[in-house]
Amino acid sequence: MGTVASPHFVIFPFMSHGHTIPLLHLATLLRQRFIAVTVFTTPANAPSIRDFLQDVSISIIELPFPKGVLGIPSGVENTEKLPSMSYFYQFASATKLMKPLFEQALSVLQHPPTCIISDAFLGWTQESAEKFGIPRYFFFGMSIFATTLYQLLGIERPHAETTSPDEPFTFSSFPWLKLTRNDFEPPFGDLQPKGLAVDFMLEQGISFAKSRGMITNSLYKLEPRFADYFNQHLGPKSWCVGPLCLAKQPITTDNNKHETWRKWLNNKLTEKQPVLYVAFGTQAEVSAEQIQEIAKGLELSNTYFIWVTRQKVLDHLAGFEDRVKNRALIVKEWVDQSEVLRHKSIKGFLSHCGWNSVLESICAKVPILALPFMAEQHINARMVTEEIGVGLRIMPRNGSVRGFVEAEEVEKMARELMEGERGEGVRNKVKELGENAEEAVKEGGSSWSTLGLLIDDACAGKL
Structure with a gap:
């Protein structure tokens, strides 16, 4: 009988502070369960990631960020450094150019990956995961509440009858919620949404549908109706493993620089x-x-x-x-x-x-x-x-x-x-x-148990 290799999770955060931190918390939680973790990032983002993790047992692999992308100044590898947020989708689309290098790095990993957990905005990693025959889970840094309402807006189009962006409408499944087109980020609340943002999200939607599941930074008790609805009617399966910020050990020292x-x-x-x-x-x-x-x-x-x-x-x-x-x-x-x-x-x-x-x-x-x-x-x-x-x-x-x-x-x-x-x-x-x-993140709590089930699912899913 050959020995079963211990699990190895590859984590690839999107280059944006708010997207990266929760996934680093997740990396910490996985290490606590004796899972090998490799984090992919770019050279400019690596120092802050190392600093944040302070865990030398987590490997960090740096891939160069694409150069010469229209509208993205040289040396900008994080959305915080963009000249304006209007360049966000150019920046997000540019990450696709990292695919060959990502796949090359995966192919030479000493310890073959059990799964890939990547940000929802890195939809192209789905194809890489399929190439290597391993499951990919995407991390969507939003509540299930917001994820559900954004998806339903596109499916049910309850706003189609409204005559102004501030006229309230409701969703058939959640009639108590009064929303307006202005509650949704432009252009998604438009009656005929189009443009770079829409094209980008449609592309990510295709990779969501092919993925093994969605990792959600939330706890079931916070939004149970929406978690249930998402898993029963929308999908792919959502795994509530949060709040991930509770993975962080509180700082006790009083003499640091702040x-x-x-x-x-x-x-x-x-x-x-x-x-x-x-x-x-x-x-x-x-x-x-x-x-x-x-x-x-x-x-x-x-x-x-x-x-x-x-x-x-x-x-x-x-x-x-x-x-x-x-x-x-x-x-x-x-x-x-x-x-x-x-x-x-x-x-x-x-x-x-x-x-x-x-x-x-x-x-x-x-x-x-x-x-x-x-x-x-x-x-x-x-x-x-x-x-x-x-x-x-x-x-x-x-x-x-x-x-x-x-x-x-x-x-x-x-x-x-x-x-x-x-x-x-x-x-x-x-x-x-x-x-x-x-309670949710303590041993035996809902998020703690869900993380265990996710690990089992990833190990079972490796083809």
């Missing part, structure tokens, strides 16, 4: 001042006028807040830092968001509702003040406020979810979240869901 914000928050804790954490991710492009209005609202709200942002945002806010210095801290360097959210003084999160941020907030048991900008963030904001009830929403005055948000609304809702009755309600709900998340 001391300014920690000291400041410790002081607020001593003073018994609840703090609102403000952060809008790294990708959203927000107009100067909108940033000024948000800042004005925070200033008027009289709440204590910590705002993690970039210098180019502050360039639009002359004098703001000085005016709020007695009750706010503006942080311009990278911080560990999970760590900030877990600080005992943080009582709310003004967020763009990127899915990673939503999960980190739930895991830290901090309610969300939703202010979405792009991608599926508007759908996540609906989920957070209307479906799971862990947050409140800042709404534009003109009745459109994509309208301009005024300072008075920011002020009113910041106060409501931090001091109001509705804030108390969502605080209780997020505490309950945060406990569910902790």
Whole structure:
């Protein structure tokens, strides 16, 4: 009898911070189950991946990023470095040129791969997996709620009857949800969607259908109706193995370099001042006028807040830092968001509702003040406020979810979240869901068990 080779999982994240981190957490979880893991990336992304993993037993293979791609400046290997997000689909399509090198690297791996887990935007890896006769699972960094609604929009087309982008419609399977075309990222909410984004997603859709399954960064208890519906009516099979951010060991040391914000928050804790954490991710492009209005609202709200942002945002806010210095801290360097959210003084999160941020907030048991900008963030904001009830929403005055948000609304809702009755309600709900998340990833929990079943499935699926 020959010995059965131990499993070896190949992980290929998309070159974008929010897409990469969850898959590195997954790599860590797989290592804990004694599975060999190899991560593929590009030279410019490799140092931060090594730094993040700090696990020398995980192999990292670097493939050069394609050169001379139209609209992508030389040396740009990550979406954060793109001159504008309008180049996103050019960048994503350019990754296809890495296919021959990826396959060459797979062919010389000493330990043949059991499966490939790659980002949904790297659909071309499906063909590579088929060539090697191994299953491929794709990682879609969205909630099942958002994934389901985006798929159903294309299948059922309930928006076809609407006469304006803000006219509500419902889905036959989820009649309690009121959505508008503006909840979906353009051009997907259009009546006849077309263009680069649509072509790209149709191409990925073909590879989804051929794949072995979808890995979802969520827990079953967070969105059971949607998880069941997806697996019964849409597919391919979804495996809820999250929240993956809980794979990270909390940092206990107090003497590392981000001391300014920690000291400041410790002081607020001593003073018994609840703090609102403000952060809008790294990708959203927000107009100067909108940033000024948000800042004005925070200033008027009289709440204590910590705002993690970039210098180019502050360039639009002359004098703001000085005016709020007695009750706010503006942080311009990278911080560990999970760590900030877990600080005992943080009582709310003004967020763009990127899915990673939503999960980190739930895991830290901090309610969300939703202010979405792009991608599926508007759908996540609906989920957070209307479906799971862990947050409140800042709404534009003109009745459109994509309208301009005024300072008075920011002020009113910041106060409501931090001091109001509705804030108390969502605080209780997020505490309950945060406990569910902790249970899910513990040994014997739903996500823990699902990961075990996924490993079995991958090992059985190798042809």
